[in-house]
Amino acid sequence: xxxxxxxxxxxxxxxxxxxxxxxxxxxxxxxxxxxxxxxxxxxxxxxxxxxxxxxxxxxxxxxxxxxxxxxxxxxxxxxxxxxxxxxxxxxxxxxxxxxxxxxxxxxxxxxxxxxxxxxxxxxxxxxxxxxxxxxxxxxxxxxxxxxxxxxxxxxxxxxxxxxxxxxxxxxxxxxxxxxxxxxxxxxxxxxxxxxxxxxxxxxxxxxxxxxxxxxxxxxxxxxxxxxxxxxxxxxxxxxxxxxxxxxxxxxxxxxxxxxxxxxxxxxxxxxxxxxxxxxxxxxxxxxxxxxxxxxxxxxxxxxxxxxxxxxxxxxxxxxxxxxxxxxxxxxxxxxxxxxx
Amino acid sequence: xxxxxxxxxxxxxxxxxxxxxxxxxxxxxxxxxxxxxxxxxxxxxxxxxxxxxxxxxxxxxxxxxxxxxxxxxxxxxxxxxxxxxxxxxxxxxxxxxxxxxxxxxxxxxxxxxxxxxxxxxxxxxxxxxxxxxxxxxxxxxxxxxxxxxxxxxxxxxxxxxxxxxxxxxxxxxxxxxxxxxxxxxxxxxxxxxxxxxxxxxxxxxxxxxxxxxxxxxxxxxxxxxxxxxxxxxxxxxxxxxxxxxxxxxxxxxxxxxxxxxxxxxxxxxxxxxxxxxxxxxxxxxxxxxxxxxxxxxxxxxxxxxxxxxxxxxxxxxxxxxxxxxxxxxxxxxxxxxxxx
Numbered sequence: 001x002x003x004x005x006x007x008x009x010x011x012x013x014x015x016x017x018x019x020x021x022x023x024x025x026x027x028x029x030x031x032x033x034x035x036x037x038x039x040x041x042x043x044x045x046x047x048x049x050x051x052x053x054x055x056x057x058x059x060x061x062x063x064x065x066x067x068x069x070x071x072x073x074x075x076x077x078x079x080x081x082x083x084x085x086x087x088x089x090x091x092x093x094x095x096x097x098x099x100x101x102x103x104x105x106x107x108x109x110x111x112x113x114x115x116x117x118x119x120x121x122x123x124x125x126x127x128x129x130x131x132x133x134x135x136x137x138x139x140x141x142x143x144x145x146x147x148x149x150x151x152x153x154x155x156x157x158x159x160x161x162x163x164x165x166x167x168x169x170x171x172x173x174x175x176x177x178x179x180x181x182x183x184x185x186x187x188x189x190x191x192x193x194x195x196x197x198x199x200x201x202x203x204x205x206x207x208x209x210x211x212x213x214x215x216x217x218x219x220x221x222x223x224x225x226x227x228x229x230x231x232x233x234x235x236x237x238x239x240x241x242x243x244x245x246x247x248x249x250x251x252x253x254x255x256x257x258x259x260x261x262x263x264x265x266x267x268x269x270x271x272x273x274x275x276x277x278x279x280x281x282x283x284x285x286x287x288x289x290x291x292x293x294x295x296x297x298x299x300x301x302x303x304x305x306x307x308x309x310x311x312x313x314x315x316x317x318x319x320x321x322x323x324x325x326x327x328x329x330x331x332x333x334x335x336x337x338x339x340x
Numbered sequence: 341x342x343x344x345x346x347x348x349x350x351x352x353x354x355x356x357x358x359x360x361x362x363x364x365x366x367x368x369x370x371x372x373x374x375x376x377x378x379x380x381x382x383x384x385x386x387x388x389x390x391x392x393x394x395x396x397x398x399x400x401x402x403x404x405x406x407x408x409x410x411x412x413x414x415x416x417x418x419x420x421x422x423x424x425x426x427x428x429x430x431x432x433x434x435x436x437x438x439x440x441x442x443x444x445x446x447x448x449x450x451x452x453x454x455x456x457x458x459x460x461x462x463x464x465x466x467x468x469x470x471x472x473x474x475x476x477x478x479x480x481x482x483x484x485x486x487x488x489x490x491x492x493x494x495x496x497x498x499x500x501x502x503x504x505x506x507x508x509x510x511x512x513x514x515x516x517x518x519x520x521x522x523x524x525x526x527x528x529x530x531x532x533x534x535x536x537x538x539x540x541x542x543x544x545x546x547x548x549x550x551x552x553x554x555x556x557x558x559x560x561x562x563x564x565x566x567x568x569x570x571x572x573x574x575x576x577x578x579x580x581x582x583x584x585x586x587x588x589x590x591x592x593x594x595x596x597x598x599x600x601x602x603x604x605x606x607x608x609x610x611x612x613x614x615x616x617x618x619x620x621x622x623x624x625x626x627x628x629x630x631x632x633x634x635x636x637x638x639x640x641x642x643x644x645x646x647x648x649x650x651x652x653x654x655x656x657x658x659x660x661x662x663x664x665x666x667x668x669x670x671x672x673x674x675x676x677x678x679x680x
Contacts, residue, residue, distance in 0.1 A: 052673070059667050067664065148669050155667065204544065206577060234574045237546060285662060292661045292668035296654070299676050300644045301637055314636070321632045322625060324407065327399050327495065328632035329488050333392070336639050 022054040026061045029160045034133060037160045041135060041153045059152060062159035067284070069101075069158045070271050071165045073179040075205060076189030081215045085189060085254040086166055087123040092257075092264045093164050094131045101133040101162035102126070105150045105175045133162060147178035151291065154182065180208045181287050184280055185270060188212045190231065192223035206231075207238050210270060211248055213263060218253040243279050245270060313338055362394040366401045369500045374473060377500045381475060381493045399492060402499035407624070409441075409498045410611050411505045413519040415545060416529030421555045425529060425594040426506055427463040432597075432604045433504050434471045441473040441497040442466070444508045445490045445515045473502060487518035491631065494522065520548045521627050524620055525610060528552045530571065532563035546571075547578050550610060551588055553603060558593040583619050585610060653678055 020039055028036020044055050076082050090100045102123070126132045135153060154165050167183055169175045180186050188209035206212075212231055217224045231249045241247050250266065252259025274280045304310060317331040360379055368376020384395050416422050430440045442463070466472045475493060494505050507523055509515045520526050528549040546552075552571055557564045571589045581587055590606065592599025614620045644650060657671040 056670055056673070059670055063664070063667060152667070152669065204547075207544075230573055230576075233570055234577045236570075237574045285664075288661050288664070288668050289658070292658060292671055295669055295672040296675060297637075297641055299672055301640060303676070303679070304640045318629070318632060321628050324403070324625075324628070327403060327492070328628050329492065329635055330396055330399055331632055332635040332639055333396070335636060336643070339643070 022057045022061075026058055029058075029062060029156055030065060032161045034160070037133065037156055038135070040156050041149075044152050044156070045149050059155065062156060065159040066155035067158060069154075069163045069165050070185070070268075071154065071167065071183040072267065073167050073169065073176070073183035073186040074189060075169045075176050075179065075186070076215075077191075080189040080191050081254050082168055082189055083123055085213070085215060085260075086168060087126045088254045088257075088260045089264060089267075090123070090126045090132055090164075090166065091129070092260050094126075094129055096264070098164045099131045099133075099162045100126075100164045100166065101135070101154075101157035101160075102166045102168065103135050103150050103153055103157070104168045105146055105179050133157060133160075147175070147182070148295070150178075151182045176205050176208065181290055184274070184283065185210045185267060187267070190214045190227065191216050192220035192227045206234065209247060210241060210243060210245065211250065211266065214249065214251040215254055217251045217259075218256065224251050243274050243283075244277060245273055310335065310339065362397045362401075366398055369398075369402060369496055370405060372501045374500070377473065377496055378475070380496050381489075384492050384496070385489050399495065402496060405499040406495035407498060409494075409503045409505050410525070410608075411494065411507065411523040412607065413507050413509065413516070413523035413526040414529065415509045415516050415519065415526070416555075417531075420529040420531050421594050422508055422529055423463055425553070425555060425600075426508060427466045428594045428597075428600045429604060430463075430466045430472055430504075430506065431469070432600050434466075434469055436604070438504045439471045439473075439502045440466075440504045440506065441475070441494075441502040442506045442508065443475050443490050443493055443497070445486055445519050473497060473500075487515070487522070488635070490518075491522045516545050516548065521630055524614070524623065525550045525607060527607075530554050530567065531556050532560035532567045546574065549587060550581060550583060550585065551590065551606065554589065554591040555594055557591045557599075558596060564591050583614050583623075584617060585613055650675065650679065 020043070022043070025036050025040045025043060029040050040058060043051065044058060046055065074082060074086060086102055090102065093100050123134060127134045135157075150167065154167070157165055165183075167179050169179045176186075186208050188205060188211070190212055192214060214224060214227055214231070228249050228251055235247055235249070248266065250259075250263060252263065254260065271280070274283075305314070313335055317326065317335060320326040321328050321331050360383070362383070365376050365380045365383060369380050380398060383391065384398060386395065414422060414426060426442055430442060433440050463474060467474045475497075490507065494507070497505055505523075507519050509519045516526075526548050528545060528551070530552055532554060554564060554567055554571070568589050568591055575587050575589070588606065590599075590603060592603065594600065611620070614623075645654070653675055657666065657675060660666040661668050661671050
């Protein structure tokens with residue numbers, strides 16, 4: 001029998017294990033219990049209808065204890081050394097007395113599940129540290145879903161006592177807008193090379209960055225200065241960052257402790273500056289409003305398009321627009337008239 | 341009596357003048373009658389309920405005769421010399437046998453109505469030419485409304501025989517996304533200066549451009565080469581343009597015919613290349629789908645938010661999100677549950 005073979009007592013079914021009591025989870029999380037944190041995050045990732053009241057209960061209960069961390073988004077093309085940097089930065093922050101949680105927003109990495117495992121293996125020292133918590137990519141499908149789960153997981157980590165949250169994303173998809181909208185500071189990781197070689201950086205990402213760090217400066221020393229200059233020049237074509245702080249281009253290596261310590265100092269100082277200027281608080285509020293508006297709009301539209309009678313007319317008129325038989329604005333007028 | 345004083349026969353009321361017969365407008369437009377074109381554009385700009393059937397009739401009738409022009413978007417910060425360039429480019433294109441219409445998408449210029457008049461005055465030669473048609477900014481309020489009217493005015497111009505449409509926008513607002521989404525080729529006008537001086541260029545605009553023209557090269561010759569280099573370097577940080585064509589940075593002066601002739605050659609050659617590659621057609625289709633989706637989404641959301649009972653709960657929960665009393669996702673869940 002499978003239940004005997006697995007050694008699991010049949011009385012504790014999988015269902016019971018996956019859906020523990022919200023009250024005990026809340027208590028566990030607020031007491032800094034990592035197991036409760038992991039189970040809590042799994043709970044809020046559930047899309048099952050019967051889990052929604054419990055999920056709501058957990059979020060509402062931990063909300064007053066959340067929000068006190070510094071949230072750092074980290075992006076960069078594959079090969080830029082994100083995992084190595086996150087491990088080094090995490091350990092440095094822990095050595096200064098912080099508790100560090102690492103989350104990921106990258107639905108695409110589900111396709112190559114290896115990368116998640118790879119990260120955990122590469123962040124070996126950090127993942128074993130009692131003051132660190134590493135959570136792999138949530139398993140929900142859509143970008144919106146993943147972003148929501150990551151943002152909620154962040155709240156749970158904060159309530160559990162983590163005061164620095166590192167949110168990782170591969171800088172080639174659509175996920176960096178989401179990460180930018182849930183973090184206080186956005187770090188772009190680059191490697192030495194000319195603009196052409198850096199083209200993998202997706203449009204808009206450079207404009208989001210609070211800070212650019214050129215990694216692997218030890219391997220390609222001759223290219224570093226040139227890359228730094230080119231990035232600084234390119235930054236001049238963008239409007240000043242909303243934070244009011246200039247965007248710095250730092251260089252170094254994730255493998256060399258002095259540059260990591262410098263990066264760390266820079267990040268914590270930047271956080272202090274934006275806290276003092278009030279930008280930190282105002283950005284947090286704006287982000288909450290952005291998620292509210294964005295999610296509400298998406299839900300309204302989803303419900304509209306799910307209603308069959310509109311789907312049919314929308315589908316037909318969409319075809320006519322595509323074939324150039326009707327002007328798009330006229331087509332919309334007809335749909336909205338039908339919907340009266 | 342005012343009607344006598346104005347010399348207008350009271351039988352032809354203002355109402356009759358503003359709302360002519362759609363049939364006669366259609367015939368006039370298809371016959372290349374500029375007066376019918378102007379009246380037709382005014383007609384389709386109407387937001388009055390009783391004008392909608394006539395508007396629909398006009399658009400549907402001219403649609404098979406529209407779409408055959410080359411649509412060129414032109415943007416640049418104030419002072420870059422847009423009007424001068426448009427006049428010079430327009431006259432050059434006319435000298436080669438084209439018919440040129442100039443439209444504007446810039447709702448902000450309504451605030452300083454002078455700029456529209458100013459443009460007309462500055463484009464004196466072009467506006468007097470029988471093969472040119474200059475239409476000032478539509479008077480609708482919202483960006484979406486203005487963009488819609490400009491796109492529809494474009495169709496009418498095409499049906500009236502204009503085979504080149506120049507759509508102007510001030511590159512500092514949100515209008516350039518709209519212009520980019522209704523043109524085949526997007527030209528960014530810059531002036532010599534360092535990146536810092538060019539910061540007025542809004543984010544994202546450089547990535548939209550098919551072509552950058554550094555104007556006023558005759559006034560600032562020493563800065564031109566440097567600006568060109570810096571722009572070329574900055575372009576390297578962007579992904580290749582969707583058209584598959586490299587983005588060129590040309591230099592010259594709108595006041596010197598040889599550079600205008602060269603710019604003209606470049607534009608017409610680019611148009612030929614993207615027609616041959618199929619990008620022209622596929623972009624047109626994508627644009628139509630984009631306007632359809634975008635407009636439909638906006639209309640659906642507008643209707644939702646206009647419904648009072650949702651407005652109240654949305655307003656209240658929005659406040660709670662702002663005060664950090666509820667998580668944005670939880671707030672949306674509550675609203676959508678209410679809406680069942």
